[in-house]
Amino acid sequence: MQWKNVQLIYLREMRDQLRDRRTLCLIAVLPLLLYPLLGMSFFQLSQFLRTTAAEVCVVGAAEIAAEDWLPPLWQGAAFDAALFPRNAPRQASLQVVQVAELAEKSPDTASKTSEPLALAALAAGDVQVVVCFPPGFGSRLRLAREALMERSAAAAPANIPEPQIYFNSTNEKSRLAQLRVERVLQNWRQRVMRTNLQDSQVPLEAARPFGIQPQDVAAAPQRQAAMWSKVLPFFMFIWALTGAFYPAVDLCAGEKERGTLETLLTSPAQRREIVWGKLFTVMTFSMVTAVLNLASLGVTGTFVLAQFQSIESLSAGTGLLALPPASAVVWLLVALLPVAALFGALCLACAAFARSTKEGQYYLMPLLLVILPLMMLPMSPGVEFNLGHCLIPITGLVLLLRAVIEGQYWQALPFVVPVVGVTLGCCLLAIRWAEEQFQRESVLFGESERLDVGRWLVQLVRNRTATPSFAQAIFCVGAILVVQFFVNLALSAGAATRELEASFFTQTVLVSQVLCIALPALVMTWLFTSARKKTLLLDRLPAAGWVLMTALLAMLVRPLGMEFAEIILRIYPASTEITSRIGAFEEALALISNPWLLMLLLAALPAVCEEIAFRGFILSGLRRVGHKWWAIGLSAVAFGVVHPILQQQLAAAAVGLVLGYLAVQTGSLLLCILFHALYNGLGLLMSQQITADRVFQTPWCWILSDGDTSMFQPWVLAVCLIGTVGILGWLRGLPYQHTREEQLQEAREQQFAGA
Amino acid sequence: MIDNPLIETRALTKEYADLRGGPVTALDGLSFTVHAGEVFGLLGPNGAGKTTALRILSTVLQPTAGTARVAGFDCLTQPARVRHQIGFMSANTAVYDRMTAWEMVAYFGRLYGMEEEPLRARMELLFDRLQMQNIRDTLGAKMSTGMKQKVSIARAIVHDPPVLIFDEATSGLDVLVARALLDTVAELRDQGKCVVFSTHIMPEAERLCDRLAIMHEGKILAAGTLDALYQQYGPGNLEDIFFTLIRQGGRAYPRPHLGAASHSEGGTGPRPTPLVASKLESTS
Incomplete structure (x- = not known):
């Protein structure tokens, strides 16, 4: 790839986009106008909010008026100011209306008694809340007070009728008013109690021996950071996606539509250079959009917040609102680069797939549907920052970003590698996918073919190729996962109803290996390929020397694998649920007394089934991509x-890399099966022997370490590592069989070699 | 001159998958050679496979079987090197709307790896020769078809390639512009370039081509110099020879499922197989 060409294409595309008025509007003008406009309309709305007071109709006011010892509940048309201890402005939001006033307003309803009248007004929406003091409320209260003053429990009335608050839950204003009235009445009740206690010479502490004071240890900046850490990544990612999408559609589908793509394809620029040039353009627009939106929001936000504080009725609860700290902005900008790369590549691949701009626009929705949940996931309360969540693309990045914005650097540190790894992997995959779209003739020049699933399937089987296609390999992985999901559901339902026994365990292993893994791969091999032995790498017998080397490799890699598993567990400890699952598995193992059966079930069977699927069908299909390391990597992930x-x-993915390399370099599935069976078998043997009490009674205990940081002596690990590297080096020297695509790719990479 | 052909195809075959009729053969064992200093004409109806063949030469498509070599480089395994050797122009290679004529030609010159000074000198020469100085700063969107065609020619020959491929380059042009284009092609031939020129317009082929191949349904029915063709099939004009050959080929013209209908024409009759049609035709 020549970076000069990439740069040329990038500069041209940038200029092209900047000359497009629509793009400029979307990228630059829209954010500059959008937020000020939003802020303005917010203030317009808040005016309406402030002008409306809810009307509260009081029925049975006489009950209270008759008792002059009661503290005042209302004065005129307003509730008593003392009942709004911390929020004086709320007083104005409630207006008291006596039921008699209602009757005056509409004389035709005078015949009704006061309560139905008030309820009718509530139903009509004339008042928002009705408060009814039942008959006898005042007098019973007085009796209770007198009983308290005389200290005679017998004289106290058994039950005081409860005042009713009527409201309409479908009306937002009514609901809000009800909450406020309830609070007012609660405060009033407090005051009644206090008056009673004072008058009967009981100290107030009798009713309230102590108070409770919540104390937030988070400092104000931290609280702000916590709030911004949730909002800002989401906000920025959405804009990064929007900013990437429209230029991507214009750069790919638009160029196809305008007929300039073929002009570019006949120039010396290689497809990869074209993709990278366009990708950088899309990334630039993605980042600029996100930054401009953030900046514009920040500026508007400063003004809005200033205004907020000045409006008294709205200022309560906004004490937390302040501009995000500078460190948060820096971290956002750091994360913006990989996000823009990922979204840019995804958008580019989607857009390259589209035949026209119109079709391209359709792909925004599916893309959003995939990406949005990944961005929302970290916001749900149960999602913690752990290894599992880290490995989810985008989600992991959002979680990491949140942690660093909140200043939890140490907690974030162990997860940097997986998050960066997953993000980088996804980026590369997406870019590769976009490149692939630019290589495909049907995508570049194809017009839509009538959809006919039946014919398509028939054609797939009738015109089957020697080895499976890339898409078929990916489909096989999907099929395995789906079958596995349903079989696991069925098995766990079965396990819940019956006792753990050896035969059930045997069945489980058989089903999960043969049905879930081997069967989909074998069926697809039979249906979609013509060279079946070649697909499954069974078309030749390995030499005796290769068999020995493979066996040796398995024995050398096993201790390294165990050590690696230990390291993973140490950095990312297993949850209690996983530990209990492992415990249950070990219990089930103990049930099987015949060691040969155990070896067959856990070493030989998985070796055969998994190798047929992953190094057989799937790897053969993935190798059609034309680059063996991509194929090996993807098959290992699967x-x-x-x-x-x-x-x-x-x-397992790490072992998958070794197995994939073995399969490609030797071209023999039998060797992979041998490696896999030995690897599993050795692991089983070791874990059976290394139990706490038997560990140093085994004849090979001298290779074990007695410290608790490592399982093996350091020199054992060193020997294994050197041996593994040596055998892998030997494998590298083998003349492996290239696929047609790999040959082509290699020839193309070397076309300038002699120049 | 005869010894080293600049373009050489051997048994070039291209098949497309098609859900309805099974795989469709767009090119069926095409073999021809073109040397420096000659114009080789590919003459055939719409859907004969001309565009497919030329797209394979320009490395945009990959052949299913057979080989194509340009200036000694293989189109399949050395596509980037092949593209350095050719200037490709067809009805499908548009100019950028939001770029001026000068910017567009300069952009491609740079992609061909030309240094700034020689590029500038070459462009001044080309803009003079093609009488494009007046549209130097005109955006592509504001150009007439004739202007766009000039820009396309300048773009295709800015790096002075030994091989030039014109695929239905005169389609949609008025007589004046088409005539100017043919003159340019003749001039390029006189400069010693190797030119492949595909068309379905007989007089153009008669006027311009040193050698001709008459194509139909992916095959070459006859090939040779005009004189040789006249000798073989009797005197008259190219059109007569063309119809004779196609009748001998046993099928009526045009072939139903590869008919002339396309997105640019919106033709009637049976709908062409879309994938194939888009690749095979470029004419309106």
Whole structure:
């Protein structure tokens, strides 16, 4: 790839976009206008908010008026100011209307008694809340007070009728008023109690022996950071996506539509250079959009906040609102680069797939549907910053961003590598996907073909190729995951109803290996490929020397694998749920007394089934992409994903890399099966022998370390590492069989070699 | 001159998947060679496979079987090197709307790896020769078809390539502009360039081409110099020879499922297989 060409294409695309009025409007003018306009309309709305007071109709006012010892509940048309201890402005939001006034307003209803009259007014929306003091309320209160003053429990009335608050929950204003009236009445009740206690010479502490004072230890800046850490990433990511999408559609689908893509394709610029040039353009627009929006929001926010404080009725509760700290902004900008790269590549691939701008626009919605939940997930309360969540693309990045904005650097540190790794991996995958779209003739020149699923399937089977296609390999991974999901559901339902026994365990292992993993791969091999032995790498027998080397490699890699698993567990400890699952599995293992059966079930069977699927069908399909390391990497990830426990997935993916390399370099599935069976078998043997009490009775205990940081002696690990590297080096020297796509790719990469 | 052809195709075959009729063969064992200093004409109806063949030469498409070499480089395995050797122009290679004529030609010159000074000198020469100085700063969107065609020619020859490929380049042009284009092509041939020129317009082919291949349904029915063709198929004009050959080919023209209908024409009759039609035709 020549960076000079990438730069040329980038500069041209940038100039092209900047000359497009619509793009400029969307990217620059819209954010500059949007937030001031939003702020302005907010103030317009807040005017309406302030002018309306809820009307509260009081029925049975005489009950209270008759008792002059009661503290005042209202004065004129307002509740008593003393009942709003911390929020004086609220007093104006409630207006008291006597039921008699209602009767005066509408004389035709005079025949009704006061309560139905008030309720009718509530139903009509004339008043928002009705407060009814029942008959006898005042007199019973007085009796209770007198009983208290005389200290005679017998004289106290058994029950005082409760005042009713009527409201309409479908009316927002009514609901709000009800809450406020309730608070007013509660405060009034407090005052009644206080008056009673004072008058009967009981200290107030009798009713309220102590108070409770919540204390937030988070300093104000921290609280602000916590709030901004939730809002800002979401906000910025949305704008980064929007900013990437429209230029991407214009740069790919638009260029196809205008007929300039073929002009560019016949120039010496290679497809990869074109994709990178366009990607940088899309990224630039994505980042500029996000930054401009943030800045514009910040400026508008400063003004709005200043105004906020000046409006008394709105200022309560806004004490937390302040501009985000500078460190938050810096971290956001740091995260913006990978986010823009990821979104840019995704948008570019989608846009390259589209035949016209119109079709391109349609893809925004599905893209949002995939990305939005990933951005929302960190906001849900149960989502903690742990390894599992870290490995989810975008979610992990949002969580990491949140942690650093909140200043939790140390907690974030162990997760930097997985988050950056996953993000980088996704970026590369998306870019690769975009490149792939630019290579495909049907995408570049194809017009829409009538959709006909039946014919398409028939054609897939009838015109099957020697080895599976890339898409078929990916579909196979999907099929395995789906079958596994449903079988696991069924099995766990079965496990809940019956006792743990050996036969059930055997069935479970058989089903989960044969049905979930081997069967989908075998069926797809039979349906979609013509060279089946070649697809499953069974078309040749390995030499004896290779068999020995493979066996040796398995024995050398095993201790390294165990050590790696230990390290993973140490950095990312297993949750209690996982520990209990492992415990249950070990219990089930103990049920099987025949060691050979155990070896068959846990070493030989998975070796055969998983190798047929992952190094057979799937790897063969993935290799059609034309680059063996992409194929090996993707097959290793797929191999990891089908394992049930997260920590196990990481370890399995690492072994998957070795297995994939072995498969590509030797071209023999038998060797992979041998490696896999030995690897699993050795692991089983070791874990059976290394139990706490038997550990130093085994004949090979001398290779074990007695410290608790490592399982093996350091020299054992060193020997294994050197041996593994040596054998991998030997594998590298083997003349492996290139696929047609790999040959083509290599030839193309070397086309300038002699020049 | 005869010994080293600049373009050489051998048994070039291209198939497309099609859900309805099974795989469609767009090119069926196409073999021809073109040397420096000659104009080779590919003559055929819409859907004969001309555009597919030329797109393979320009490395935009990959052949299903067979080989194509340009200036000694393989189109499949050395596409970037091939593209350095060719100037490609077709009815599908548009100019950028939001770029001026000068910017557009300069952009492609730089992509071809030209240094700034030689590029500038070359562009001044080209803009003079093609009489484009007056549209130097005109945006593509504001150009007439003739102006766009000039820009396309300048873009295709800015790096002075030994091989030039014109695919239905005169389609949609008025007589004046088409005539100017043909003159330019003849001039390029006289400069010693190797030119492939595809068309379905017989008089153009008669006027311009040193050698011709008459294509139909992905195959070459006859090839040779005009004189040789006349000798073989009797005197008259190219059109007569063309119809004779197609009748001998056993099928009526045009072939139903690869008919002339396309997005640019909105033709009637049976709908062409979309994938194939878009690749095969470029004419209106």
